[in-house]
Every structure is written in C-alpha cells, then in structure tokens.
C-alpha cells in the first residue's frame with residue numbers, strides 16, 4: 001500500500017454493465033490526472049457515472065477498459081485493500097454495535113496496528129473531526145452529522161493517500177450540510193492529502209473543489225476550476241447543469257464589433273468577444289444575472305417581457321417572465337413588479353452565453 005503519491009492518472013477508464021438487453025456503458029473513457037493535495041469534485045446528474053468512476057478508482061468495480069496509475073505504478077488490477085484508499089459513503093456504513101472509537105479503529109485493527117499506536121491514531125482522528133467527547137458512544141446515540149464525522153474519521157485514520165467520498169452529505173439536513181462542507185474542506189486542508197468527491201450538487205462542488213469534472217451520460221463534459229466551469233461552461237449541457245436556466249432560441253449576426261441576437265420579440269446586442277457561433281443559436285442566461293433595466297448599465301443585453309408570476313425570497317424575488325415571442329424566462333433579482341407588468345430586463349453582456357443551436361439538443 002502506498003503512503004503517498006505525486007499524481008493519480010486515469011487513462012480511458014471505461015465500465016460497462018451487461019444486462020438482458022445488451023450492455024450499457026456507465027463510464028466511457030474517463031481520462032484525468034489528479035495531483036497530490038487536490039480536491040476534485042465529480043459533478044453530474046443522477047446516472048451520469050460518478051459513482052461508477054469512484055468505485056473503479058477504489059477497486060470495488062473492475063474496469064472494462066482503461067488503466068489507473070499512481071505515479072508510474074499501475075494499480076487498476078490491485079484489490080481495494082492493496083490500493084488502501086479511504087472511502088466515505090452516503091449511508092455512513094458504521095457498525096451499530098461498536099462504539100465510535102471502535103468503529104474508527106476497526107481498519108487499524110484489521111491491519112494489525114499495535115494497540116498503543118491504534119489508540120493514539122484513533123484519538124487523533126477523533127480530535128480532527130471534533131468528536132473526542134463522543135468516543136464511547138454508539139452510532140445510534142449520535143446525530144446524522146456526527147455519524148458522518150465518524151465515517152470520515154474512519155476513512156482518514158488509516159492515513160490513506162487518497163480519500164474517496166460518494167455524496168457524503170446527501171442524508172443531512174440543509175444546515176448540517178453547510179457545516180459539514182466547511183469541515184470536509186478543513187480536514188482536507190489539515191491532512192494535505194488528496195480527495196475525490198462525488199456530488200450532484202453544484203454548490204457543493206463549487207465551494208469545495210479545486211477542480212470540477214462535469215459528467216453526463218458516462219462522459220466528461222468539462223474539467224476546470226470552479227470559476228471557469230461556472231462562468232465559462234463550454235457547452236449548453238454544462239451551462240444547463242450550472243444553472244443557466246434561461247434558454248433563448250435566437251439568430252446571431254455579426255455587425256462590426258457587435259454580436260446581434262434576435263428572435264421573436266427579442267433583440268439583444270453585446271460586444272463581440274472571442275469566437276462565437278452565428279446563425280441559429282441558443283443564448284443561455286442565469287436567472288440571477290438578469291435584473292430590471294433601471295439597474296442596468298450601458299452595454300447590457302436587454303429584452304422586453306411580461307411578468308407572469310412572482311415568488312418572494314426576502315431580499316430578492318424570482319420573476320417568471322414571458323417574451324412577446326412566447327419564451328419563458330426566470331429573473332432572480334431585487335425590485336418590484338407584478339403579474340401583468342411590462343418590464344425590460346438586462347444582463348451584463350459577458351453573462352449571456354451563446355451556443356450553436358444544432359449542438360443544443
């Protein structure tokens with residue numbers, strides 16, 4: 001078992017599952033290099049192959065094709081215990097009849113670590129997850145968040161070079177989820193090890209990861225820093241997943257240094273920047289990038305619409321709009337408007353993303 005590594009390399013990792021109607025490819029050619037110390041999030045909708053990828057890395061599922069390397073050593077044919085990665089699952093998988101301390105120490109006991117060292121390491125792991133006072137309790141006496149911390153302590157106590165987490169926060173309520181997010185990031189930082197984290201929650205991926213791997217239908221759609229994936233999705237599929245909920249079917253034309261976007265009842269313009277699609281396009285805009293025109297600045301892309309409904313969220317409201325051409329839109333912003341009002345909404349030009357329409361389906 002390796003104590004640490006410089007990089008983990010996945011090379012065309014593929015996993016197919018057989019079935020009565022032929023085989024289905026759950027993970028299709030995943031190639032990725034993870035550097036020591038990185039926090040990587042595998043992000044994508046249910047069924048996109050995230051858990052399959054994690055289980056292939058852990059050694060719980062054999063690959064149908066491809067290879068996995070730790071530095072120069074090929075590891076994809078090693079059993080899970082010889083890879084020695086720490087795993088944290090969604091359902092904690094704690095032993096209910098064992099105390100917290102015994103749950104955490106179990107992996108060390110299996111590895112025949114001497115008693116004194118075992119006690120010392122368990123105490124250190126419990127301190128790291130801030131559960132020292134609960135060492136003698138049974139899992140059933142702990143809250144969901146505390147149980148999840150036990151699961152994390154159990155994974156890190158073996159001092160794995162790589163920690164794999166599969167939706168570890170999905171069973172917790174919203175408040176605990178936020179607290180545990182901070183905890184997981186802190187623990188990752190303190191240990192200075194490498195983490196691969198599976199989630200379908202964009203906010204979780206954005207707030208935790210150094211790099212995000214966006215997946216769909218078993219394939220990688222984009223790999224990038226949270227800022228890049230959020231602000232510059234490379235495809236409409238990634239944009240949709242990152243919350244670009246408004247999609248306007250428009251025609252794009254270039255007019256000098258301006259990109260004009262037009263459609264039924266819509267005419268928008270933004271400065272031309274980089275290479276953009278022309279002809280039939282989809283303009284994608286996040287609801288929170290739209291604001292009422294009185295708060296807009298010169299150069300914003302504007303469009304007119306009728307308010308169809310309003311949901312109040314305190315500081316902001318979600319306005320449901322419809323353009324004259326019949327396109328539904330959402331704007332999440334401050335300001336007042338009522339159903340039936342005519343409004344002009346605007347977005348900063350760099351927040352209007354343009355994708356070719358034929359690739360949009």
Ligand SMILES: Nc1ncnc2c1ncn2[C@@H]1O[C@H](COP(=O)(O)OP(=O)(O)OP(=O)(O)O)[C@@H](O)[C@H]1O
Pocket residue numbers: 017018024025026027044045046047048049050051052053200
């Ligand atoms: N043991 C299996 N046998 C057959 N098909 C499977 C098996 N495990 C997963 N699949 C299929 O492979 C695809 C990817 O599944 P996977 O669990 O990796 O997705 P996921 O992104 O983790 O989804 P979720 O977030 O819902 O767990 C799905 O279509 C799933 O139905």
